[in-house]
Amino acid sequence: MATSKVNIHDRVDPATGEYRVIAPGESFLSVTEKVTRIVLTPHTPLGWFGFFAVAGAGATMLMVALTWLFLKGVGIWAITQPVAWGFAIINFVWWIGIGHAGTLISAILLLFKQGWRNSISRFAEAMTIFAVICAAMFPVIHVGRPWLGYWLLPLPFTMDVWPQFRSPLMWDTFAVSTYATISVVFWYIGMIPDLGTLRDRAQSKIAQYFYGIISVGWRGSVRHWMSYETSCLLLAGLATPLVLSVHTVISFDFAVAVLPGWHTTIFPPYFVAGAIYSGFAMVLSLAIPLRKFYHLEALVTERHIDNCGKIMLVTGFIVGYGYGMEAFMAWYSADHWEAFTFWNRAFGPMGWSYWLLLTLNLFIPLTTLWVRKWRTNIAFMFVMSIIVNTGMWFERFVIIVTSLTRDFLPSAWGTYRGTKWDYMTLFGSLAFFVFMFLLFVRFLPMIPMNEVRLLLPSSKVRAKTGPEVVE
Amino acid sequence: MPPREGTYGLLAEFRTPGDLVRAARQAHEDGWRRLDCYTPYPLEEAAEAMHVPRNKVPLITLIGGLLGGAAMYALETWISVLAFPINVAGRPTYSWPAFLVPAYEWTILWAGLSAGFGMLALNGLPTLYHPLFNSPNFRSGATTDKFFLCLEALDPKFDLVESKAYLERLEPVSVVEVEY
Numbered sequence: 223m224a225t226s227k228v229n230i231h232d233r234v235d236p237a238t239g240e241y242r243v244i245a246p247g248e249s250f251l252s253v254t255e256k257v258t259r260i261v262l263t264p265h266t267p268l269g270w271f272g273f274f275a276v277a278g279a280g281a282t283m284l285m286v287a288l289t290w291l292f293l294k295g296v297g298i299w300a301i302t303q304p305v306a307w308g309f310a311i312i313n314f315v316w317w318i319g320i321g322h323a324g325t326l327i328s329a330i331l332l333l334f335k336q337g338w339r340n341s342i343s344r345f346a347e348a349m350t351i352f353a354v355i356c357a358a359m360f361p362v363i364h365v366g367r368p369w370l371g372y373w374l375l376p377l378p379f380t381m382d383v384w385p386q387f388r389s390p391l392m393w394d395t396f397a398v399s400t401y402a403t404i405s406v407v408f409w410y411i412g413m414i415p416d417l418g419t420l421r422d423r424a425q426s427k428i429a430q431y432f433y434g435i436i437s438v439g440w441r442g443s444v445r446h447w448m449s450y451e452t453s454c455l456l457l458a459g460l461a462t463p464l465v466l467s468v469h470t471v472i473s474f475d476f477a478v479a480v481l482p483g484w485h486t487t488i489f490p491p492y493f494v495a496g497a498i499y500s501g502f503a504m505v506l507s508l509a510i511p512l513r514k515f516y517h518l519e520a521l522v523t524e525r526h527i528d529n530c531g532k533i534m535l536v537t538g539f540i541v542g543y544g545y546g547m548e549a550f551m552a553w554y555s556a557d558h559w560e561a562f563t564f565w566n567r568a569f570g571p572m573g574w575s576y577w578l579l580l581t582l583n584l585f586i587p588l589t590t591l592w593v594r595k596w597r598t599n600i601a602f603m604f605v606m607s608i609i610v611n612t613g614m615w616f617e618r619f620v621i622i623v624t625s626l627t628r629d630f631l632p633s634a635w636g637t638y639r640g641t642k643w644d645y646m647t648l649f650g651s652l653a654f655f656v657f658m659f660l661l662f663v664r665f666l667p668m669i670p671m672n673e674v675r676l677l678l679p680s681s682k683v684r685a686k687t688g689p690e691v692v693e
Numbered sequence: 694m695p696p697r698e699g700t701y702g703l704l705a706e707f708r709t710p711g712d713l714v715r716a717a718r719q720a721h722e723d724g725w726r727r728l729d730c731y732t733p734y735p736l737e738e739a740a741e742a743m744h745v746p747r748n749k750v751p752l753i754t755l756i757g758g759l760l761g762g763a764a765m766y767a768l769e770t771w772i773s774v775l776a777f778p779i780n781v782a783g784r785p786t787y788s789w790p791a792f793l794v795p796a797y798e799w800t801i802l803w804a805g806l807s808a809g810f811g812m813l814a815l816n817g818l819p820t821l822y823h824p825l826f827n828s829p830n831f832r833s834g835a836t837t838d839k840f841f842l843c844l845e846a847l848d849p850k851f852d853l854v855e856s857k858a859y860l861e862r863l864e865p866v867s868v869v870e871v872e873y
Contacts, residue, residue, distance in 0.1 A: 407809040441823055456751060460754075
């Protein structure tokens with residue numbers, strides 16, 4: 223539902239002449255209070271416990287699924303020949319893609335000086351970290367003997383065996399581990415000043431100690447702020463090529479193989495755009511309930527929802543171009559196998575998944591997101607975000623499963639259908655993601671107060687001082 | 694090592710960022726060098742007023758990134774050529790295009806770690822205790838909505854009475870003496 227009607231005259235701030243991104247009438251103190259009271263309140267809302275219980279139950283289901291997996295082996299999943307890559311890789315690619323929007327918001331939009339990103343960057347980045355954790359789980363559990371997962375790393379074993387650096391799967395190890403580390407560093411460094419605010423406003427002794435230690439004694443010295451700003455800009459500048467490289471490297475897992483349907487040069491840009499597409503959808507899936515539940519409509523405004531919708535529209539079209547190019551190359555390459563793979567994708571026994579993906583990813587979003595009235599309709603955008611995320615999961619399903627079920631030799635063809643353990647792991651990982659996110663919104667500042675203060679008119683240095691300037 | 698007892702400095706509180714920047718500029722013009730501003734968000738004008746020199750974070754980041762990339766490239770080359778050569782259909786063991794990807798990731802990894810932790814180290818953080826935390830108005834507002842200018846006792850111009858009178862002329866909300 224729309225929380226307030228946006229009047230066109232309210233869009234421009236009279237004091238600065240810039241477009242408003244947060245509601246008028248906010249001050250340093252009101253912003254601080256809105257964000258800190260969520261964390262520092264001694265009364266956790268009952269609804270939080272409700273969600274926490276549901277997500278915790280789902281995370282427990284994941285534990286059960288993983289325990290059974292470790293006891294019995296990957297045979298409990300549907301993977302076999304010819305589909306040796308199943309849900310685990312689908313989920314891995316899907317989760318890591320979701321993470322990408324967080325980095326885009328926190329790093330790329332920072333470099334482009336998009337001030338509106340300030341109020342959503344923190345939880346978008348938290349989303350990145352939790353999505354990467356969920357993603358990184360899958361390669362480790364799908365290797366069959368997860369207790370040997372450390373063989374992925376170049377460590378000096380007694381056997382004197384070393385990893386094969388010419389394999390894209392090895393590149394993945396470094397891309398994903400770097401991505402996870404840099405995301406955590408960027409997130410934590412960005413949070414230090416806000417942790418200082420929490421330390422100063424905390425009432426209970428435990429909270430004072432906790433935030434006192436993790437805020438590393440931040441005191442807001444201008445000398446510190448200047449190196450801090452440089453550091454954040456550099457981290458943003460480093461995270462930008464990193465985020466583009468991560469999904470590119472993941473697409474190499476497919477593109478470097480000779481399998482028809484995988485062996486495509488369009489994969490890197492198409493994967494990155496798809497990642498951002500699903501990531502922005504996940505940002506909306508999280509932001510819309512959060513702003514409602516914690517009454518943050520003044521800080522996460524309709525303009526944020528609107529802008530996310532615009533980015534989804536653009537990346538959706540790039541993804542659509544990728545689909546179109548796959549179809550075009552199937553014809554233009556005059557490659558028999560490529561053409562058959564495409565035909566099989568659309569009209570084969572699993573054709574339903576291809577048409578479902580086109581409907582969810584292209585037909586529904588790209589026809590409706592043009593309309594501002596719908597982009598600012600909160601309920602519509604929430605439903606849209608779920609649609610796009612489902613569609614993007616099916617995109618990975620189509621790429622992986624339909625390509626593998628029917629490759630070169632008809633005698634080697636097969637089919638694929640996830641088992642209950644596959645579904646328990648998928649939905650369990652979703653619940654685990656929500657579980658960690660709930661802990662984050664309860665204990666850490668989900669909106670970067672120091673960056674939001676910069677958006678307030680009172681943050682500007684003015685020539686004349688006097689009581690009338692007080693805001 | 695600064696003295697651990699006596700006065701750390703005089704802390705003047707201002708209501709708006711503009712007031713703080715004007716006061717800091719005046720103090721710098723009047724020859725104060727051991728001074729610092731404390732703001733709830735990055736205020737570049739205050740840094741300009743105090744003539745804060747350029748920081749070394751970019752240099753540390755560059756060095757970290759170059760070392761990280763070189764280390765990974767060297768490791769890959771050593772493993773693939775010397776320690777564990779694998780002959781895949783006669784392809785060269787020194788496959789530099791394939792080595793670029795992990796080396797690129799490690800360049801970013803170590804540059805990022807250097808940028809983050811280098812910044813903390815240059816700022817002398819973590820420092821859980823600081824004399825300014827003794828001042829009640831600093832604790833209640835420096836990270837929320839108040840703007841502070843601190844003249845430190847280490848400055849040769851510092852004199853408890855004269856400096857206090859000097860700060861009062863800059864029209865702050867209050868001036869308090871901060872003990873170590």
